[in-house]
Amino acid sequence: MRKFFICTTALFVLFQLTVLCAFGQVTQLAPGVQKIALGTADRFTPYSFCNELPMSEALNQLGPGKLPFNVNDVKININSRGVVVEVPLDDTEQLYGFGMQIGSFNQRGLKKRPIVNDNPLNDLGYTHGPASFYVSNKGYGILINTSRYATFYCGNTAKLNNNRRDVKESNGGNSVEELYKSDNKASGYVTVDIPGAKGIEVFIFEGPDLKTVMQRYNLFSGGGALPAIWGLGVKYRVKADFNQYQVNKMAAYFRDNHIPCDVLGLEPRWQTASYSCSYVWNNSFFPTPDLFVDTMKNKGFHINLWEHAFVSPKSPLYQPLKNKAGNYLVWNGLVPDFADTAAANIFADYHRQTFVKQGISGFKMDECDNSNIAFGSATWSFPELSQFPSGIDGEQMHQLFGLLYQKTIYGIYKKLNQRTYLDVRASNAFASSYPAALYSDTYLHEEYIRMILNSGFAGMIWSPEVRESNTIKDFMRRSQTAVLSAQTLYNSWYLQNPPWLQINKEKNNKDELMENAKQVETDIRKLLNFRMSLIPYLYNAFADYHFKGIPPFRALVMDYPQDKNTFNLSDEYMIGESVLAAPLTEKMDERKVYLPEGTWYDYNTRQKYEGGKYYTIKPDLNQLPIFIKSGTILPLAKPVEYVSPDTKFEITCYVYGRANKATLFEDDGVTFNYEKGAYNSVNLLWEKNKGTVKRAGNFKKSRYVIKNWEIIN
Known part of the structure; x- marks a missing residue:
């Protein structure tokens, strides 16, 4: 089991406060991150191999966390079979996660077994990324630190309660519908079964909202990945x-x-x-x-x-x-x-x-x-x-x-x-x-x-x-x-x-x-050129992933956790802070798109839409089905055929609505020198019908040249 008491940052040590509760030892690891431990935890767990230290300063900037339940309400039981963990769950919660799930999105009511498998199928939980980690739209995340085959019952089990009053027999008849009708709405807990374990560590990541939970998790894991900039081509x-x-x-x-x-x-x-x-x-x-x-x-x-x-x-x-x-x-x-x-x-x-x-x-x-x-x-x-x-x-x-x-x-x-x-x-x-x-x-x-x-x-x-x-x-x-x-x-x-x-x-x-090979090639070139144009924006989204923990690609429910229309919306997502993608498949000539609160612009037509509603779009095959949030400065670069160490991106800033600022992350793109502060923040400002660029940081060169500004009202 990993020892958590070595850290180079005194501020981080400050938060390693340990207390005892009725169901295990509770340790405050960082602002909004707690661990409950009981019994003898396995030696080989995912966290035991995590060499990256938590990003303490960024975690502190998130402030204290908040849980919708008391941490002492998390129950852990060690028995002859293994370990059982029970985490409180209310009737309105929506659950997501369990690693890279293919067959399901909203996991509420399902039985999930996140087990690694080369051909994941259905919704049981087989996956290429079997993380025993789930999050709730109520603003918390639970990680069971185990590499065993665990099973999660996501609000679909009901335990016998001897104090419960018996339900009266129904006089509603014996039709087929009545015979198969069940009013049992199991809830109360997410129950986790970990056979063979003799102890367990439960990590709790606090909100107060869903996006903050993921930020805490990613920052606690050492910050999100920042790939080489050429990898985004x-x-x-x-x-x-x-x-x-x-x-x-x-x-x-x-x-x-x-x-x-x-x-x-x-x-x-x-x-x-x-x-x-x-x-x-x-x-x-x-x-x-x-x-x-x-x-x-x-x-x-x-x-x-x-x-x-x-x-x-x-x-x-x-x-x-x-x-x-x-x-x-x-x-x-x-x-x-x-x-x-x-x-x-x-x-x-x-x-x-x-x-x-x-x-x-x-x-x-x-x-x-x-x-x-x-x-x-x-x-x-x-x-x-x-x-x-x-x-x-x-x-x-x-x-x-x-x-x-x-x-x-x-x-x-x-x-x-x-x-x-x-x-x-x-x-x-x-x-x-x-x-x-x-x-x-x-x-x-x-x-x-x-x-x-x-x-x-x-x-x-x-x-x-x-x-x-x-x-x-x-x-x-x-x-x-x-x-x-x-x-x-x-x-x-x-x-x-x-x-x-x-x-x-x-x-x-x-x-x-194909007879039309050159035309299809032309259409592909157009799509790939857009990808190259998007690199500065994507690179900044990955910088936010690293430094702030914000996933660069994420479900709408993460940004809009109170909007019921996003709870089961599994085919639209945010890219960075301002771009909403709504891909189509072969079966579609058109599709319905839900736009959350605010004002949005169709990237292709520049038409303005009021949020909180559904719309139908019909993008061509060589167009990108994306919407831009009002208040955005979208920096798009002149396409290049590849990114070299000395590539300079010539950027046009597209100003949507009454935008006032955006940021680009600028460094050499190929080393880890950014960890030592060798980077710039390039701040794009639109004020009083004028665009300005303010560069701040320790990187001595420049990758971005702002050429034009274009207003889209």
């Missing part, structure tokens, strides 16, 4: 069996056709062995990898390498890790014991020397999310009964494997003072500070949109990648969503040509392009 993953020549040819296609792209991702064939992994360049496909990486860098491309953590007998890592791995193999490869610092360091040191120092900018960390536990035939991963040298078992390792994997890789870049933007297929709690976007092999567009919203309740980043599509309409709608997400990613791992040139897989791989 466009990422394109090439076909799995492309060689060095073919990747160079694809890079030339992007530059020759002026289609934005910052990152090229290499899929499995770059290695000599992939299932399990060798982590050795395949010289028959990439004969000069160092030259290749340098050439790509000179053309403005960052290279991202696909891999997973299961170590092949052909790998140089096999012997060093043989005694630091689990007692079961995966694809005949070792499972490194990432819970052991020594094993993690061996894995990291090899990657640092072999790849990162040679210029590899990031990794796609695949296959770290267990087999599909819904099917008995899905048996590729290690079993729950596995044992590891550190003492962690297979169940806990499954829940933590993706978290520990990304921590290991991210640590390489952090030590080198070099920022990155990673891909990963599993995560867990207290991962807010990791710049790693989750992705999935599932492909339902509606679910991909919902996960953008759910990421805001998880302290995680979600990437609704685009692969092939059934129709051009489907492809364009998916592209709109990708542009309006934390990572714009096209994954063409089984396509010879970009999907916008041919959506049919077989024809694509025969180089048979």
